[in-house]
Amino acid sequence: MDLDLPLVWAGIIALAVLLYVMLDGFDLGIGILFPFARSPRDRDTMMNSIAPYWDGNETWLVLGGGGLFAAFPLAYAIIMPALYIPILLMMMALILRGVAFEFRARGRTRGKAFWTGAFAGGSTVAALSQGLVLGGFIQGVTLNGEAFGGGPFDWLTPYTLLVAVGLTAGYALLGATWLIWRTEDDLHGDARRWAWRAAIASAALLVVVSLATLFVHPQVAARWGFEDGAFDLARLALLSPIPLLGLAGLGLVVWGLAKGGHVAPFLGSLTVFVSGYLGLAVGFFPNIVPYDLTFRQAASADNALGLMLVGVAILLPVILAYTVWVYWVFRGKVGADAGYH
Amino acid sequence: MEFDALVLSRIQFAFTIAFHIIFPSFTIGLASYLAVLEGLWLLTRNETFKTLYLFWVKVFALSFGMGVVSGVVMSYQLGTNWSVFSAVAGPVIGPLFAFEVLAAFFLEASFLGVMLFGWKKVGPGLHFASTVLVAFGTLTSAFWIISANSWMQSPSGFAGTVEEGLVAVNWLQVIFSPTFPERLAHMVLAAYLTTALVVAAASAFRLLKDASETESAMALKMSIGMLAIVAPLQLLAGDLSGKDVREHQPAKLAAIEAFWETRTEQPFHIAAWPDRELEGNHWELSIPKIGSWITGGSVETEIQGLDAFAPEDRPPVFIVFWAFRLMVGLGLAMIALGFWGAWTIWRGSTARNQAFLRACVAMGPTGFVAVISGWIVAEVGRQPYVIYGVLRTEDAVSPIGAGAVSASLLAFLVVYAIVFSVGALYILRLLAEGPVAGAHEAPPSQDRPPGWALGAAPEDPGPPDKEDR
Numbered sequence: 001m002d003l004d005l006p007l008v009w010a011g012i013i014a015l016a017v018l019l020y021v022m023l024d025g026f027d028l029g030i031g032i033l034f035p036f037a038r039s040p041r042d043r044d045t046m047m048n049s050i051a052p053y054w055d056g057n058e059t060w061l062v063l064g065g066g067g068l069f070a071a072f073p074l075a076y077a078i079i080m081p082a083l084y085i086p087i088l089l090m091m092m093a094l095i096l097r098g099v100a101f102e103f104r105a106r107g108r109t110r111g112k113a114f115w116t117g118a119f120a121g122g123s124t125v126a127a128l129s130q131g132l133v134l135g136g137f138i139q140g141v142t143l144n145g146e147a148f149g150g151g152p153f154d155w156l157t158p159y160t161l162l163v164a165v166g167l168t169a170g171y172a173l174l175g176a177t178w179l180i181w182r183t184e185d186d187l188h189g190d191a192r193r194w195a196w197r198a199a200i201a202s203a204a205l206l207v208v209v210s211l212a213t214l215f216v217h218p219q220v221a222a223r224w225g226f227e228d229g230a231f232d233l234a235r236l237a238l239l240s241p242i243p244l245l246g247l248a249g250l251g252l253v254v255w256g257l258a259k260g261g262h263v264a265p266f267l268g269s270l271t272v273f274v275s276g277y278l279g280l281a282v283g284f285f286p287n288i289v290p291y292d293l294t295f296r297q298a299a300s301a302d303n304a305l306g307l308m309l310v311g312v313a314i315l316l317p318v319i320l321a322y323t324v325w326v327y328w329v330f331r332g333k334v335g336a337d338a339g340y341h
Numbered sequence: 342m343e344f345d346a347l348v349l350s351r352i353q354f355a356f357t358i359a360f361h362i363i364f365p366s367f368t369i370g371l372a373s374y375l376a377v378l379e380g381l382w383l384l385t386r387n388e389t390f391k392t393l394y395l396f397w398v399k400v401f402a403l404s405f406g407m408g409v410v411s412g413v414v415m416s417y418q419l420g421t422n423w424s425v426f427s428a429v430a431g432p433v434i435g436p437l438f439a440f441e442v443l444a445a446f447f448l449e450a451s452f453l454g455v456m457l458f459g460w461k462k463v464g465p466g467l468h469f470a471s472t473v474l475v476a477f478g479t480l481t482s483a484f485w486i487i488s489a490n491s492w493m494q495s496p497s498g499f500a501g502t503v504e505e506g507l508v509a510v511n512w513l514q515v516i517f518s519p520t521f522p523e524r525l526a527h528m529v530l531a532a533y534l535t536t537a538l539v540v541a542a543a544s545a546f547r548l549l550k551d552a553s554e555t556e557s558a559m560a561l562k563m564s565i566g567m568l569a570i571v572a573p574l575q576l577l578a579g580d581l582s583g584k585d586v587r588e589h590q591p592a593k594l595a596a597i598e599a600f601w602e603t604r605t606e607q608p609f610h611i612a613a614w615p616d617r618e619l620e621g622n623h624w625e626l627s628i629p630k631i632g633s634w635i636t637g638g639s640v641e642t643e644i645q646g647l648d649a650f651a652p653e654d655r656p657p658v659f660i661v662f663w664a665f666r667l668m669v670g671l672g673l674a675m676i677a678l679g680f681w682g683a684w685t686i687w688r689g690s691t692a693r694n695q696a697f698l699r700a701c702v703a704m705g706p707t708g709f710v711a712v713i714s715g716w717i718v719a720e721v722g723r724q725p726y727v728i729y730g731v732l733r734t735e736d737a738v739s740p741i742g743a744g745a746v747s748a749s750l751l752a753f754l755v756v757y758a759i760v761f762s763v764g765a766l767y768i769l770r771l772l773a774e775g776p777v778a779g780a781h782e783a784p785p786s787q788d789r790p791p792g793w794a795l796g797a798a799p800e801d802p803g804p805p806d807k808e809d810r
Contacts, residue, residue: 052454055409059450063442065416070439073431080420080427081739087421088749091414092756098410099760102403106767144740147424152745301432301508308436315443319451326451329462 005306006299009071010288012312016067018277020060021130022174022270027054029175031097031123032168033194034116042187043116044336049182051101052330056323058094071305074146075288075298081148082141083133083155090129097122127171131164132156138163138280139216140290159212166205170273173198177253177265184333192257195265199253202269206246206276213283217291220283239282246275347738349746350422353753355720357414359713360757364408366712369483369529370536371401372476374563375456379469392556396776397540400768402457407764409450411757416442422746426727426737433499433509434489437516441485449478480529487528491521493728494719495589503732520585524719527578530571531715534675535708537567541682542705543772545698556776558692561701565682565691572675579672586722587636590729591645592654593722596661598632599625600646607632607644612666615658620647656724660717668714671707678704 027050037043050057069076080087100119107115136155143149176198179191214221221227225235249271256264288295299305375397382390416438420427455463455471463471498514501507509515544561547554587594594600599615599622600607609632613625630640637644647655678700685691692698727734 052458055406055450055453056447058409058413059442059446062413062416062446065420066438066442069416069420069427069431070435073428073435076420076431077424077428077739080417081422081424081741084421084739084741084745084749087417088752091417092752094413095410095756095760098413099406099764102406103763103767106403106771111763111767146428147740149740152742300435303509303512304432304436307512308439311436311440311443315447319443319447322451323447326454329455329459 003306003309005302005309006071006296008309009067009299009305010286010295012316013064013067013071014281016060016063018274020057020064021277022273023053023057023060025171025273026050026174026178026266027057028097028123028127029171029173029178031119031175032127032172033175033179033191034120034123036190036194038186038190040112040116041336042190045183045187045334046179047101047104047119048336049179049334052326054098054101056326058098061094070308071300072288072295072298073300075293075295078141078143078146078148078289078293078298079137082150083136085152086129086132086136086155090126090133093122093125093129095122097126124168127168128164131167132160134167134280135160135163138213138220138284138290140292143289143292146293159216162205162212163209166202166209169198169201169205170269170276173202173253173269174266174273177256177269180257181262181266182332182334195253195257199250199257199265199269202272203250206272210243210279213280217283219291223282242275242279242282246272246279249273249275344743344747346422346741346743346746347735349743349750350738351734353746353750354418354422356750356757357411357418357753359716360761361408361411361415362712362716363709364404364411365479365483366528366532366535366709367539368401368405368408369479369532370534371397371404371539372472372479373533374536374540375401376469376472376476377563379472383465383469389556389559392776393560396556396771396779398457399779400771402453403764403768403771405449405453407760410760420739421749422739422741423727423737424739426732429503429507429732429737430493430728433496433507433515434492436512437485437489437492441482441489445478445482445485449475449482452478483529483532484525487525488516488518488521490719491524492516492518494518494524494723495520495585496728496731503736507731520582520589523578523582523585527575527582527715530575530578531708531712533567533571534575535712537564537571538675538701538704538706538708540564541568541678541701542703543775545701546772547775548692549695549698549702552692554775554777560776561682561691562686565679565686568675568679569683570679572672572679575672576676579669583636587644590723592647592650592656593661593718594636595645595647595649596656596658596722597665597718598636598644599658599662600632600644601648602646603643603649604646605633605643606630606640607636607646609635610662613662615662617652617655617658620652654725656722661722664714664717664721668711668718671711671714674704674707675711 030046030050034043034046037046065076068079096118100115100122104112104115104119107113132155135157139157139159141148141150142154173195176191176195180188180195183191214224214226218227223235224239225232249268252268252271253265254268255261256268284290286294286296288298375394378390378394378397381387382394452471452474455468456475459468459471492515495518497518498509498511499507500510540560541564544557544564547557548561552558583594583597586597596615598607599610599613601615601621606629608625608627608629610622610625610627613627614623615621616623633640633642633644636642647658681697681700682691685694685697723729725733725735727737
């Protein structure tokens with residue numbers, strides 16, 4: 001049996017990025033919501049609810065980047081310079097919010113205030129820059145042969161700004177619904193109100209971004225049935241499960257919020273993210289650098305992909321198993337004094 | 342010098358990786374130390390070990406956090422600034438990075454959560470297992486990253502050219518490139534030494550204030566034992582690594598020793614002022630003949646000088662020569678400190694020997710200095726190549742403008758300055774408090790507001806001991 005190694009690896013990278021967006025999404029969301037908390041104690045609880053997980057969540061970002069380098073070196077070598085500024089902005093933001101987990105607990109009055117701000121600001125800037133990276137990727141990258149051939153600000157357009165705001169709203173929704181699940185009392189109540197607002201904003205922005213994406217490249221429009229001024233209903237119908245899944249996710253969020261459910265809103269938000277992710281992916285697939293380089297052209301040597309696949313086949317199930325175990329160990333509602341400091 | 346994207350990218354990479362390596366060199370050793378402490382506590386039920394564990398785990402959390410965030414940067418910076426390198430080398434060393442993420446990063450990150458927050462959530466056995474897995478993860482990470490770096494120093498097991506792309510032909514030769522085993526041993530021992538020196542310095546600082554603090558006396562003895570054994574071993578590992586350099590990177594060896602002329606009976610330069618313009622040393626303080634003996638095993642061995650390489654293939658000499666001497670000088674001081682400490686233990690005077698305790702405090706940061714010096718020797722010494730003999734650094738850079746790189750370099754300088762100074766302040770503050778302060782009298786927890794009734798209550802010191810259950 002011959003495995004289609006590049007296709008398998010495209011799937012693995014896609015899975016890593018999706019897991020990153022969902023997992024780090026909710027913990028970046030906590031940071032985005034930080035300024036709205038009513039007391040330092042609530043902020044402690046919010047941070048404690050993610051403290052045991054954030055490092056593992058962020059590791060999926062390293063797998064996304066490292067995996068892209070390893071499996072599709074050419075794509076990595078084009079995308080990274082093309083999105084230089086937003087990627088490094090994201091790194092700085094992740095540094096500041098990452099160290100804030102420890103530093104905020106160690107700081108005294110001024111230090112604590114500074115790192116509270118750094119956590120909120122860093123999380124928000126990281127979310128916005130991830131949106132810019134995503135938008136810049138979707139709108140396409142200018143090539144010069146097999147290297148990046150565009151300018152340093154190609155990524156900055158109204159479309160990418162829209163995606164940045166949309167992704168940030170989505171992360172806020174993930175964060176708020178996570179808090180509904182994992183906290184109680186006043187904070188739980190606040191989280192419900194945040195979730196309502198974030199859900200409305202996310203739904204509106206999702207619609208706007210989806211429509212705007214149809215205009216970024218003819219290939220995307222064609223995938224969804226709009227080609228040469230004509231409309232092909234059959235194509236849209238074929239892809240309709242994707243938007244329907246998003247609608248179902250939103251429905252679950254709204255139903256959960258209205259009925260007072262604790263887990264349903266979070267599961268609903270995750271579903272919305274899966275739908276949005278698939279919806280964007282069908283637009284540019286099989287390109288790995290939209291819209292001129294396919295994943296097959298960018299793939300590493302077969303022997304490298306094969307060797308790594310052995311590693312993934314053994315290690316990925318183990319990683320998923322202990323990740324689930326860690327989430328299970330720290331299950332249940334979280335209080336302000338769950339830290340170890 | 343023109344500040345183009347190449348020079349700026351080199352400065353940025355050197356700065357960010359030098360900043361990053363500070364933390365792994367400390368946390369690799371500290372994770373193993375924590376595993377030993379927790380194991381000893383479970384075995385002996387001696388509270389001293391538990392107090393030490395709960396103290397050093399806080400220092401670990403602070404350092405590890407800084408190591409993680411500065412490490413994520415590295416995995417993206419290869420692409421943002423060195424895209425040609427990434428495209429060329431990806432098919433060969435990409436898998437090594439992938440294995441580092443899969444086998445080490447997830448393990449460390451996931452079980453760190455249990456290690457820090459699981460003290461009251463899982464049983465002592467599972468908690469100990471988590472600590473051991475984190476320690477194992479740090480060593481696994483060192484394995485893969487040193488493997489990748491060693492391949493770049495002494496590439497083997499591949500075919501192809503830069504133009505047509507490289508491809509691996511023998512994975513074992515890629516992973517275990519000729520210089521890898523010695524370099525891995527050298528780095529892991531360096532990490533253990535760095536940790537031992539920090540633990541010794543912090544404990545000595547406490548003992549200078551209060552010679553009766555049993556926890557600090559215990560930690561000091563443990564780190565002396567580590568130093569006395571590992572510092573001499575490190576000399577051996579370093580020497581083996583040097584032999585590799587002579588075989589695989591003769592130009593680097595010539596720069597390390599400031600040999601300009603290929604000859605037998607090379608002198609050993611204790612100090613010198615090498616100058617590439619001059620193609621010689623302005624002045625030198627040397628011992629005749631034994632340079633050949635140290636590097637080649639016999640005064641009759643012919644050792645290549647820099648004259649064997651075209652000027653454009655020579656590494657910078659001054660910085661490599663002096664970084665090497667700084668590293669070796671500090672290494673010798675570490676050996677001396679280890680023996681001195683062993684002697685005080687034999688005399689039973691360790692905790693009261695003021696001169697020795699002061700020396701320990703003074704030597705505290707030298708592990709970091711030696712590690713960075715060693716990496717300067719390794720990385721500057723292999724210039725002008727990024728993949729030795731295969732790809733030149735100047736050909737590896739991304740097609741980006743100097744403006745973007747200046748901006749990111751400036752931002753890194755500011756962000757890292759804040760993170761480093763605050764992190765160092767918090768760690769030093771913790772170290773000054775010592776292991777006992779947080780364990781017994783328990784100051785009001787900083788996590789709790791002052792008005793809160795339980796704010797003044799002592800913190801739960803951990804799970805009840807077995808006898809209590």
